[in-house]
Amino acid sequence: MKTARSLIGLSLVVQVCVEVVGCSADTPAVNTELPLVPNSQPLTDTDPDPDTVAVRLVAAEGKQRYLPDGRADVWGYRDGALPKSEVRVPGPMLEVEQGQKVIVHFTNELPETTTVHWHGLRVPNHADGTPSAQVEVAPGESFDYEFVAKDAGTFWYHPHVHSDVQIERGLYAPIVVHGDALEDIPDISADRMFVLDDIKLNADGSLAQDTTQLDVMLGRQGNVLLVNGVRNGRIRAKAGTRERWRFVNVANGRYFNLRLPGQKLRIIGWDGGLLAEPYEAKSLLIVPGERYELLVDIPDAQGSAARLQTIYYDRGHEIPDPGPQTLFTLDVAASDATRAMLPDAWGTAVELDVPQDARERSFELSEQMPEGGGFATFQINGHAFPDVPVVEGRTGQVEVFRIYNHSEMDHPFHLHGMFFRVLDLDGEAPAHDGWKDTVNVPQESTLRFAVRYEEPGRWMYHCHILEHADRGMMGELKLLPDDENTE
């Protein structure tokens, strides 16, 4: 009886919500305990050598239960080293130590070509997983990715072919590179990964496959919010302890604006790892592609429950405000733990000098609605990828990207292969400093960042709203080796 009732309620919500962008199915809690890591087990390391991690990764079709009753056909990843493993969304986490060599034997069991991009990892160009850097992996074929995990932090992997469709269907998974200053601190009682997404579900629990004009304009916003593939999940934490929470936003278009009512958020890291100076904020905006890390003080009172919410952020085109939406519930379990002082070991400060005569490159982001309706198109400097002129540079150079967002909505800008340092937004220096690879460029504003070109090759930069990237808002940075400095 009870199940039947909640299901009816749910299908109503879903049906109504399908019409409304930004609406959530804040449906009866399913009481699913969220695991510490999204997929119960990270990818299996098949190499006994402690300096090398070798994994088998498979992309394949599968099923996932997003609603209590009803299964969705998804595309996802599974651990190829475990013969019986099943596709899960998110896919299995890649967990490695800083400095380890990583070999990924990847096999494509999907009905179309794909690649794997290691978002945020500073990999050699041949391992970057874009169609500029490799031949797409055809159905039934394999490809080996090889790189060294240079930086500790939180990253993720996903395809770079038809990404608006492939990622939406479930091809994404988190990456943790261990080895930063916080890892040896015994006072941190849990290290959790939260992968944020939203999906457009039909009332029967299947994924909606249509793409509307609005989906293209805003990036497809779903009617169901997911954390680690679970809707309205719960976590249990011990009263009086302190936890490390890592977040990745893998949504096609949704901006998450986190809030923990009654608490300030202590932000300790983002894309490039731990910050040299953590800071506190009432809410935390995470745009598609970005990662953030928090150090959270679990309330002292056992039995209390707190909700992690996402609240409204105006990213343009009059996106409606659905009110606060719950991502998961935190249940506080009894414990006599007490917190020690905050650690004093954090990340290292960003070092990047921008020479006076550093070259500045201008990128104007724009959008166009075709006359008489239809799907919007997106441009960089007036051109749609692949017609955006290639930017050429040399390794070792420091250059400035000046990004002018000449449109009525925000765009999250991502650069492959290197971290950058934000210099200013509309002329004002940012309040906090740290390495980034994805940054929000608000509507009608200009953001500048500095970057040192590192590895030769063909690196993509693009908007991380996937419908925009796939419809033109992408370009290529071609780096040639700096011959003068090589003898």
Ligand code: C2O
């Ligand atoms: Cu997360 Cu080019 O992408």
Ligand code: CU
């Ligand atoms: Cu965009």
